Each structure stands twice: as C-alpha cells, then as structure tokens.
Amino acid sequence: MSVGIVGLGLIGGSIALGLRDKTEVIGVDLDSQTRKIAQEKNICHIVTEDLSLLKETDVVFVAVPLDSVETVVKQLSHFPCVVADVGSLKYELSVELNDVANYIGTHPMAGREKGGISAASGVLFENALWVVDSTKDEALIARVTPYIEALGAYTFLLDPKxxxxxxxxxxxxxxxxxxxxxxxxxxxxxxxxxxxxxxxxxxxxxxxxxxxxxxxxxxxxxxxxxxxxxxxxxxxxxxxxxxxxxxxxxxxxxxxxxEKLPYRGKGVIGEVFSLVIEVVDRPGAIGEITSILAKEHINIKEIEILRQREGESGPLRLGFATSNKALEALELLEQQGYKVQARW
Missing domain, CATH: 1.10.3660.10 (6-phosphogluconate dehydrogenase C-terminal like domain)
Known part of the structure; x- marks a missing residue:
C-alpha cells in the first residue's frame, strides 16, 4: 500500500513525514523549490509533479489551497484510490463534489502559524482531532481512518455543515x-x-x-x-x-x-496526567527532555508550552496516559535536575 499527497506545504509535508516510516509516500507539488526541499530532506519516497503516479495509491490526501481543491479532486476522481482533502471548510466542497464517488472531506485540527514545507513536522497531528465527513459511505471512512490514526490523530466524525x-x-x-x-x-x-x-x-x-x-x-x-x-x-x-x-x-x-477545553481531566482524547517542568528557553531544551523519556520508552500524550517569555525560564506541560507513567517521568526528570510538578 502507498499514500499520495498533493501539496507539500505545512499540512501535506507533515502528513508525509508522519507516514514515511509506515508506508510508501508519493508527494506531488508543482513548485520546483518545494520539490527540491522534499527530496533533500527525504520527506517522501517519491517526489514528482505528475498526478498520474498516484493512480495505484490507496489514499491521496489533497493539501492544496481551498480554491484549488475542487480541481485537483476532479483530476483524481477516475483513480481507484480514496481522495481526502484536508481543507478548513467542508460544506461547499461536499456539495460541489457530491458526485465524486471516491472523495471524502476531512480536516485535521492542527497547524502552526508558519506555513510551507520547511515548517512541516511528523508529529504535528499527535493527539489532534481529525474531522472526517460522517455523511460519507462507511467504506470510504474505513479506508482513510487507519492513515489518520497512524499519524497519531483521533478520528472525529462530523457532518460538513x-x-x-x-x-x-x-x-x-x-x-x-x-x-x-x-x-x-x-x-x-x-x-x-x-x-x-x-x-x-x-x-x-x-x-x-x-x-x-x-x-x-x-x-x-x-x-x-x-x-x-x-x-x-x-x-x-x-x-x-x-x-x-x-x-x-x-x-x-x-x-x-x-475549563471545558479538553487538555485537562477527561476530554475527547481521554484522561491526561500532566507534569509541569521549568525549562530554559534555548535551542534543544525541549528535545533533551523528550529524549530522556524516549530512552525509557515513556510516551508523551500531550505537550504544551505555557506562558513563556523568550530568553527566560518557563513552564512546559507534558501529558501522559497513566499516572504511573507520569510519576515515572517525574522521577527521571528530577534525577536529571529538572524542577517538576505533578498536576492531576
């Protein structure tokens, strides 16, 4: 099985990075500079401007600007793959593309203020909600959701309007x-x-x-x-x-x-046990903390930077699936000299 991605900007590039170690990824983009970066950084296994190379893929994610989605989806409508756009608006597209049998609208609720392939991250969708059109055929939904979940996101069925x-x-x-x-x-x-x-x-x-x-x-x-x-x-x-x-x-x-925001207690993604760590604002500081935990196979469920001023110490919140894992992480980080507080 392979996945196609049309549009290798922030979202498309992040999908590619998140899936490249799990399946073959074919990236399509018309911009030569974007294709060059994608090749240099090995973001995709194949980088091209030719849509026909997507014919044998299982799912194609269309991550292009809103005014180009309809055109691209129709170009892919005769392929046997599922075509899923990731745009921010769903209802108008659902009406315009209602007759395209292999199309399904989706929208990952994740992003960054900076765009482009250089801002792409393979963990952008970790623990994010990913909206999928609930009015579509169950077979289409079943084909696209495994890839969404492989990116660490949670499928959220919702009608376009x-x-x-x-x-x-x-x-x-x-x-x-x-x-x-x-x-x-x-x-x-x-x-x-x-x-x-x-x-x-x-x-x-x-x-x-x-x-x-x-x-x-x-x-x-x-x-x-x-x-x-x-x-x-x-x-x-x-x-x-x-x-x-x-x-x-x-x-x-x-x-x-x-308080209804689901980052604490029980929300859409389940209960989260949080630690708040004082971190100095310098390159690699957060990476050092996550590396300490990764070496001990402790999975981070959520990560959030809290009210930090540039160049100063500030709090980092890490969320864990169980209290045992949170306490294990607390002990490890304190051993490394970090100031840590448990929050649950």
Missing part, C-alpha cells in the same frame, strides 16, 4: 481576533516600537496566529460561511465587557467556560 459552524467559532474567529488585536495595538502605538517591546506572554500568545500565511488565511476567512455570525456575537460580548463597571461575573463565566 456542523463542522463549518464550529470552526467558524473556534478557528476562524480567533484568527480574526488575533489580527484585529495586532492591528489595534499597532495603531494605538503610532509606530512607537516600545509598545511591542512591552508585550509579554498574554499578547504574544493571543496574537501568535496572526503570523499565518496571509494568502491562505484570506481564502479561509473570506469563504467561512459562519464567520460573520461568530464575529457579531464576539462584538456584542466585547461591547458588554467594555461597558460594565464590574467585570467579575463575566470574568468568572469565561474562566468556567475555558
């Missing part, structure tokens, strides 16, 4: 807010760079995704069917926050709502 409504709120709106906050501070500062010098973890964390590829995000944000609805609700809430004299009730409501 509900998907678009949800990502409008939890993905597209946050990007719009990050852009708005960045531009607001830029205008308030009147080009006084000391404002950005003063920015600590809160501003950096909140605006990180504003560094995303403007071309790609313009397509997503302008086509997102529920973004205006989400933005209207956000504007109403923001106006309320700006007008009330006592914010305590609303601040408490937000704290309680955020």
């Amino acid at each position: 509900t998907h678009d409504h949800m990502v409008g709120a939890v993905s597209h709106l946050p990007h719009l807010v990050a852009v708005a906050l960045t531009l607001a501070v830029k205008r308030i500062s009147q080009d006084d760079d000391r404002y950005f010098l003063m920015a600590a973890g809160g501003f950096r964390d909140t605006t990180r995704i504003a560094s995303g590829d403007p071309y790609l995000w313009n397509q997503i944000l302008t086509k997102s069917p529920y973004l205006k609805e989400a933005a209207t609700v956000f504007s109403e809430v923001f106006s309320e926050l700006a007008q009330v004299e006592d914010l305590t009730y609303l601040l408490n409501e937000a704290c309680l709502a955020r």
Whole structure:
C-alpha cells in the first residue's frame, strides 16, 4: 500500500513525514523549490509533479489551497484510490463534489502559524482531532481512518455543515481576533516600537496566529460561511465587557467556560496526567527532555508550552496516559535536575 499527497506545504509535508516510516509516500507539488526541499530532506519516497503516479495509491490526501481543491479532486476522481482533502471548510466542497464517488472531506485540527514545507513536522497531528465527513459511505471512512490514526490523530466524525459552524467559532474567529488585536495595538502605538517591546506572554500568545500565511488565511476567512455570525456575537460580548463597571461575573463565566477545553481531566482524547517542568528557553531544551523519556520508552500524550517569555525560564506541560507513567517521568526528570510538578 502507498499514500499520495498533493501539496507539500505545512499540512501535506507533515502528513508525509508522519507516514514515511509506515508506508510508501508519493508527494506531488508543482513548485520546483518545494520539490527540491522534499527530496533533500527525504520527506517522501517519491517526489514528482505528475498526478498520474498516484493512480495505484490507496489514499491521496489533497493539501492544496481551498480554491484549488475542487480541481485537483476532479483530476483524481477516475483513480481507484480514496481522495481526502484536508481543507478548513467542508460544506461547499461536499456539495460541489457530491458526485465524486471516491472523495471524502476531512480536516485535521492542527497547524502552526508558519506555513510551507520547511515548517512541516511528523508529529504535528499527535493527539489532534481529525474531522472526517460522517455523511460519507462507511467504506470510504474505513479506508482513510487507519492513515489518520497512524499519524497519531483521533478520528472525529462530523457532518460538513456542523463542522463549518464550529470552526467558524473556534478557528476562524480567533484568527480574526488575533489580527484585529495586532492591528489595534499597532495603531494605538503610532509606530512607537516600545509598545511591542512591552508585550509579554498574554499578547504574544493571543496574537501568535496572526503570523499565518496571509494568502491562505484570506481564502479561509473570506469563504467561512459562519464567520460573520461568530464575529457579531464576539462584538456584542466585547461591547458588554467594555461597558460594565464590574467585570467579575463575566470574568468568572469565561474562566468556567475555558475549563471545558479538553487538555485537562477527561476530554475527547481521554484522561491526561500532566507534569509541569521549568525549562530554559534555548535551542534543544525541549528535545533533551523528550529524549530522556524516549530512552525509557515513556510516551508523551500531550505537550504544551505555557506562558513563556523568550530568553527566560518557563513552564512546559507534558501529558501522559497513566499516572504511573507520569510519576515515572517525574522521577527521571528530577534525577536529571529538572524542577517538576505533578498536576492531576
């Protein structure tokens, strides 16, 4: 069996890296520089610009910009493989490609603020939700899910319209807010760079995704069917926050709502037992910690950097599937001189 990937950017390149040791990977990209990098870094077993080489693959992941997905899928429609796009919007494509028997819409809920093949990572999808169109034939779903799970992701069945409504709120709106906050501070500062010098973890964390590829995000944000609805609700809430004299009730409501995020306790990916480690911000610091655990075959279920300012010590959260593994990791890291706290 082999897998094809059309579009070797951040997502496509990460799929290739995550699968290359598990199956043959054929990567297709029209950009010569991208193909060169893919070959130099051995991201795929075969790198080409010829779609016909994908004819004998089992599954092809289409990881191209939204305005190119329909064209590529139709070019692959006569192949016996399953064709799965990984774009951020699903409903319109599900309608336009309804007659393509081998097509299924999917969307990994993972990414980075920087795009391109150079930003690709084989562990990008570890413990991420990967949405798969629940309205499609079970045979199509059954063929694509093993590859999703081989990437360390969790299959999440959802109909396209509900998907678009949800990502409008939890993905597209946050990007719009990050852009708005960045531009607001830029205008308030009147080009006084000391404002950005003063920015600590809160501003950096909140605006990180504003560094995303403007071309790609313009397509997503302008086509997102529920973004205006989400933005209207956000504007109403923001106006309320700006007008009330006592914010305590609303601040408490937000704290309680955020507790529903599944990174602690029991969520979609199950219970997680966390350790928080003080880490110095320097190249390779996180890799040293993960290497210590890997040598003892301790698997990390989640990893998160918490409110760290550049050039200083900051907390790193590691999540484990069992309390025994978390305690084993705690003991190992303390033996190496790290300051570690258990959180569960």
